[in-house]
Amino acid sequence: xxxxxxxxxxxxxxxxxxxxxxxxxxxxxxxxxxxxxxxxxxxxxxxxxxxxxxxxxxxxxxxxxxxxxxxxxxxxxxxxxxxxxxxxxxxxxxxxxxxxxxxxxxxxxxxxxxx
Amino acid sequence: xxxxxxxxxxxxxxxxxxxxxxxxxxxxxxxxxxxxxxxxxxxxxxxxxxxxxxxxxxxxxxxxxxxxxxxxxxxxxxxxxxxxxxxxxxxxxxxxxxxxxxxxxxxxxxxxxxxxxxxxxxxxxxxxxxxxxxxxxxxxxxxxxxxxxxxxxxxxxxxxxxxxxxxxxxxxxxxxxxxxxxxxxxxxxxxxxxxxxxxxxxxxxxxxxxxxxxxxxxxxxxxxxxxxxxxxxxxxxxxxxxxxxxxxxxxxxxxxxxxxxxxxxxxxxxxxxxxxxxxxxxxxxxxxxxxxxxxxxxxxxxxxxxxxxxxxxxxxxxxxxxxxxxxxxxxxxxxxxxxxxxxxxxxxxxxxxxxxxxxxxxxxxxxxxxxxxxxxxxxxxxxxxxxxxxxxxxxxxxxxxxxxxxxxxxxxxxxxxxxxxxxxxxxxxxxxxxxxxxxxxxxxxxxxxxxxxxxxxxxxxxxxxxxxxxxxxxxxxxxxxxxxxxxxxxxxxxxxxxxxxxxx
Numbered sequence: 080x081x082x083x084x085x086x087x088x089x090x091x092x093x094x095x096x097x098x099x100x101x102x103x104x105x106x107x108x109x110x111x112x113x114x115x116x117x118x119x120x121x122x123x124x125x126x127x128x129x130x131x132x133x134x135x136x137x138x139x140x141x142x143x144x145x146x147x148x149x150x151x152x153x154x155x156x157x158x159x160x161x162x163x164x165x166x167x168x169x170x171x172x173x174x175x176x177x178x179x180x181x182x183x184x185x186x187x188x189x190x191x192x193x194x
Numbered sequence: 195x196x197x198x199x200x201x202x203x204x205x206x207x208x209x210x211x212x213x214x215x216x217x218x219x220x221x222x223x224x225x226x227x228x229x230x231x232x233x234x235x236x237x238x239x240x241x242x243x244x245x246x247x248x249x250x251x252x253x254x255x256x257x258x259x260x261x262x263x264x265x266x267x268x269x270x271x272x273x274x275x276x277x278x279x280x281x282x283x284x285x286x287x288x289x290x291x292x293x294x295x296x297x298x299x300x301x302x303x304x305x306x307x308x309x310x311x312x313x314x315x316x317x318x319x320x321x322x323x324x325x326x327x328x329x330x331x332x333x334x335x336x337x338x339x340x341x342x343x344x345x346x347x348x349x350x351x352x353x354x355x356x357x358x359x360x361x362x363x364x365x366x367x368x369x370x371x372x373x374x375x376x377x378x379x380x381x382x383x384x385x386x387x388x389x390x391x392x393x394x395x396x397x398x399x400x401x402x403x404x405x406x407x408x409x410x411x412x413x414x415x416x417x418x419x420x421x422x423x424x425x426x427x428x429x430x431x432x433x434x435x436x437x438x439x440x441x442x443x444x445x446x447x448x449x450x451x452x453x454x455x456x457x458x459x460x461x462x463x464x465x466x467x468x469x470x471x472x473x474x475x476x477x478x479x480x481x482x483x484x485x486x487x488x489x490x491x492x493x494x495x496x497x498x499x500x501x502x503x504x505x506x507x508x509x510x511x512x513x514x515x516x517x518x519x520x521x522x523x524x525x526x527x528x529x530x531x532x533x534x535x536x537x538x539x540x541x542x543x544x545x546x547x548x549x550x551x552x553x554x555x556x557x558x559x560x561x562x563x564x565x566x567x568x569x570x571x572x573x574x575x576x577x578x579x580x581x582x583x584x585x586x587x588x589x590x591x592x593x594x595x596x597x598x599x600x601x602x603x604x605x606x607x608x609x610x611x612x613x614x615x616x617x618x619x620x621x622x623x624x625x626x627x628x629x630x631x632x633x634x635x636x637x638x639x640x641x642x643x644x645x646x647x648x649x650x651x652x653x654x655x656x657x658x659x660x661x662x663x664x665x666x667x668x669x670x671x672x673x674x675x676x677x678x679x680x681x682x683x684x685x686x687x688x689x690x691x692x693x694x695x696x697x698x
Binding site: 187 | 324328331335338342345350351352354358361362365368379424425426429
């Protein structure tokens with residue numbers, strides 16, 4: 080049930096992100112990339128399987144956690160991906176602002192002199 | 195011996211860090227950057243020699259056994275790619291000494307160049323898919339900065355397109371990674387290759403393969419995804435264009451070859467058949483795009499696309515000879531394409547423009563430069579005895595052997611059109627008299643470059659030109675090396691066994 084709901088959430092985020100990417104406004108481009116990054120993070124989280132309420136902790140005296148337990152690897156992956164996408168998003172915000180200032184347009188459709 | 199695997203990553207990052215310490219001292223940064231690039235080349239050559247001598251090298255970082263930790267792997271293909279990255283790195287650093295202005299230097303040009311090299315070498319050496327994603331991002335971040343550094347109009351506009359499409363590609367890559375992890379529960383390439391053979395859900399595996407194809411296809415500038423490349427590669431300083439042209443798309447090609455020889459070999463008829471169609475279309479659209487252009491660097495940018503088609507063609511045919519042809523082609527292309535971009539930079543220094551209609555008479559003015567352009571240009575078009583001839587010969591022969599006559603004919607036709615486009619540059623920029631309406635610098639007796647500047651411009655170009663001639667004349671050892679690398683790639687069991695140990 081939870082997985083089905085998450086699937087719809089992720090699908091919605093992807094759709095919204097791509098829709099925003101296709102808009103001519105630079106700000107919406109940045110928002111779109113942010114939405115896509117979050118959609119991917121949730122996708123990794125759900126694709127690896129949801130195991131609520133079972134932390135991967137090892138009981139005293141045991142050598143491995145009792146199954147079923149939540150897989151910690153995707154969480155580590157997402158943490159890395161969040162850090163990277165945050166840095167990249169910060170860069171692209173500055174880039175878009177500089178581009179709009181230098182070129183004097185705030186419409187991506189008008190940026191076609193290098194094509 | 196395992197240390198050799200770490201050095202191509204550690205040396206550039208150390209160089210970058212030490213360069214940053216000397217933030218205000220341009221001269222020190224230049225010396226350090228050159229020394230660092232030379233050391234990188236030395237370590238890469240040592241790595242190739244070691245892999246050649248002892249077979250695949252594997253390092254489990256932090257001593258975590260294979261599927262749990264991060265693994266660094268160097269097979270022959272990785273080692274060859276690392277050497278090429280180091281060669282181009284050194285050539286471009288030396289070239290940058292004379293062409294990068296003080297402002298760019300003051301804002302960390304050299305550190306970022308080395309971080310780019312670290313990202314590229316990391317991509318070639320990692321044996322873990324998520325780690326590959328991280329190296330991709332390291333490389334992309336450095337390339338974003340290098341592309342936008344200087345903040346000129348064209349640069350910023352090119353950067354917006356480049357950054358956006360590459361980030362979309364990263365999103366695809368990461369989605370594919372997540373789904374792959376959900377399916378096989380591992381991100382180690384060798385482990386995933388073993389598990390993918392056992393999951394037995396061909397539809398899902400093919401879907402995943404397509405996601406990887408799209409992600410790496412954008413980075414490699416394959417047919418429907420190449421638009422960012424000609425929109426951005428001609429905007430930054432020539433040294434940056436040259437290193438991008440030589441290395442970045444090739445990282446995409448490397449990843450494609452790695453993934454489609456190791457992971458997705460279950461349904462070769464479908465996946466590699468699709469790649470074959472894409473490779474043909476990539477060649478044709480790239481070369482047709484080049485014909486329509488009238489600016490030196492834009493023409494060269496479109497040719498990158500058509501050349502990537504050749505490299506992927508070898509992967510698609512999927513025989514030892516074809517894959518060896520691909521590897522040979524990559525070796526040839528990286529050297530030649532960088533050299534052509536470097537030549538365009540000297541033209542820009544001499545005449546202040548790269549519009550073909552405003553150039554002319556360069557053969558009279560700088561015969562050495564004309565020769566240094568002509569050698570890689572003819573090599574790119576595939577004239578014997580230069581390296582491009584052998585590369586194309588191998589691929590066409592592989593195409594004929596597998597009975598793929600259409601792709602072989604396409605490869606030959608595109609070669610002819612490449613020759614046309616190179617002679618167009620030659621005829622308009624080098625031959626003929628100086629243009630009448632040039633005005634400005636060209637009319638006022640042109641720019642005289644000081645001796646040190648000429649040395650740092652011509653030294654890397656001459657070295658690269660000699661390399662392409664050398665590979666052409668001594669093709670046999672290079673071909674044998676490519677064939678060995680191809681045979682390693684085509685037998686994933688070697689890779690799996692090397693990484694996972696005996697039980698694989």
